[in-house]
Amino acid sequence: MLEKPGGADLLATARDLLLAELLPALPPDKVFAARMVANAMAIAARGLAVEAQAEAALQARLAALVGEGADPLARLAAGIRAGRFDGDEAVRNWLRDAARLRARVSAPRALG
Amino acid sequence: MDEAARGRLRDWLAAASGDAGLRIGAIQKLSGGAIQQNWALDVEGAASARRWVLRTDSAAVLAVSHSRPAEFALLRAAHQAGVTVAEPLFLCEDSAIIGAPFFVMARVGGTALGPRVVKDGALGGGRERLAERLGRELARIHAIRPPRDDLPFLGAPPADAGLAAIAMLRARLDAAGVPRPVLEWGLRAAERGAPAPVPPVLVHNDFRTGNLMLDASGVTAVLDWEFAAWGDGHADLGWLCAKCWRFGNVAQEAGGLGPRDALYAGYAAESGAAVDDARVRWWELMAHLRWAVIAADQAQRHLSGEERSLELALTGHIIPELEWEILAMAEAA
Numbered sequence: 001m002l003e004k005p006g007g008a009d010l011l012a013t014a015r016d017l018l019l020a021e022l023l024p025a026l027p028p029d030k031v032f033a034a035r036m037v038a039n040a041m042a043i044a045a046r047g048l049a050v051e052a053q054a055e056a057a058l059q060a061r062l063a064a065l066v067g068e069g070a071d072p073l074a075r076l077a078a079g080i081r082a083g084r085f086d087g088d089e090a091v092r093n094w095l096r097d098a099a100r101l102r103a104r105v106s107a108p109r110a111l112g
Numbered sequence: 113m114d115e116a117a118r119g120r121l122r123d124w125l126a127a128a129s130g131d132a133g134l135r136i137g138a139i140q141k142l143s144g145g146a147i148q149q150n151w152a153l154d155v156e157g158a159a160s161a162r163r164w165v166l167r168t169d170s171a172a173v174l175a176v177s178h179s180r181p182a183e184f185a186l187l188r189a190a191h192q193a194g195v196t197v198a199e200p201l202f203l204c205e206d207s208a209i210i211g212a213p214f215f216v217m218a219r220v221g222g223t224a225l226g227p228r229v230v231k232d233g234a235l236g237g238g239r240e241r242l243a244e245r246l247g248r249e250l251a252r253i254h255a256i257r258p259p260r261d262d263l264p265f266l267g268a269p270p271a272d273a274g275l276a277a278i279a280m281l282r283a284r285l286d287a288a289g290v291p292r293p294v295l296e297w298g299l300r301a302a303e304r305g306a307p308a309p310v311p312p313v314l315v316h317n318d319f320r321t322g323n324l325m326l327d328a329s330g331v332t333a334v335l336d337w338e339f340a341a342w343g344d345g346h347a348d349l350g351w352l353c354a355k356c357w358r359f360g361n362v363a364q365e366a367g368g369l370g371p372r373d374a375l376y377a378g379y380a381a382e383s384g385a386a387v388d389d390a391r392v393r394w395w396e397l398m399a400h401l402r403w404a405v406i407a408a409d410q411a412q413r414h415l416s417g418e419e420r421s422l423e424l425a426l427t428g429h430i431i432p433e434l435e436w437e438i439l440a441m442a443e444a445a
């Protein structure tokens with residue numbers, strides 16, 4: 001229903017213009033701000049590109065780990081603190097997959 | 113600073129320095145954070161012109177960091193211990209002079225900016241020499257030990273600095289109210305692998321690239337003493353070496369500035385005791401956890417509307433990278 005290009009494309013295209021044409025023309029004391037804007041646009045674009053099903057799959061696996069009910073994330077956090085998941089491979093794998101998804105959006109270079 | 117305040121400041125400085133003819137030349141604001149302000153102060157005395165820095169509180173003072181009188185006492189203790197700091201000169205606790213307590217210290221040259229200093233291999237006399245020197249600076253700080261009558265605001269040392277740090281981070285996570293299972297996983301791993309406590313020393317608690325003023329010849333000043341506390345000295349070595357504080361220059365493990373071996377060698381030479389590497393690594397895991405908790409609190413200031421800021425917003429997006437590192441470190445712990 002929505003007109004294309006959509007949000008991710010617009011952010012990427014606008015960011016390219018910012019870096020290629022605006023940044024070189026800015027006074028030195030504004031370069032940091034412009035780089036922050038470019039960084040924010042990149043994070044936002046990657047966030048839009050995350051498939052809804054990837055997040056849904058993590059949610060489903062989380063429910064399997066801590067049981068159905070409200071605030072599964074809070075119950076996982078509390079259980080870890082209490083030592084209930086010490087050495088638990090399934091929990092560790094879930095944490096790694098969740099952290100990978102989060103880093104893919106916020107800091108993909110960290111994943112190597 | 114208005115004319116009246118300037119006049120009161122002149123009179124006060126004249127009395128404090130014992131130079132009745134002291135005149136103030138230029139006063140220029142250097143930096144103004146939410147907590148402190150620094151002013152460059154050029155004065156002309158009877159004998160010579162001097163370049164000072166006046167440090168005072170901003171209007172909105174947060175309770176988390178030490179007050180100016182406390183910071184002055186820390187600087188004086190560090191200076192006496194041979195740590196390279198800007199020499200503390202005069203403390204004024206009277207808010208009537210310029211509106212808030214302040215102290216005056218010598219102005220030193222150099223640059224501290226993290227992204228810049230990690231790229232300049234010549235700073236501090238070269239990477240090996242710089243790292244060695246940083247080790248010596250830390251050893252001198254850690255030679256300051258309780259009890260100290262001049263540092264009463266530091267309170268009693270914790271019985272176990274490592275476990276106290278874990279409890280403090282958990283309390284901050286609880287106060288923030290956002291469940292963060294990866295950080296909990298890291299804290300639990302740290303708790304299970306916590307080393308036995310060591311006798312307490314003065315820990316700077318923010319000894320990292322960005323807070324170290326450097327020039328071509330070496331360290332010109334260790335800055336930002338407001339988080340200093342009694343604790344385990346290895347916490348400072350771990351904070352400096354943590355990968356998240358190398359400003360992208362990850363191969364130089366001592367803060368992106370130089371090799372870890374040289375840092376340890378300098379520390380051992382000055383303190384007379386070898387560095388416990390495993391203990392430093394444990395504090396590197398804690399460094400990532402601490403930085404993640406701080407970043408979450410900073411992002412919350414943006415999210416809550418208290419201070420809308422793109423810089424604060426982006427600070428929150430550092431957390432996933434820290435989490436990725438924390439999982440790897442917890443595995444090795």
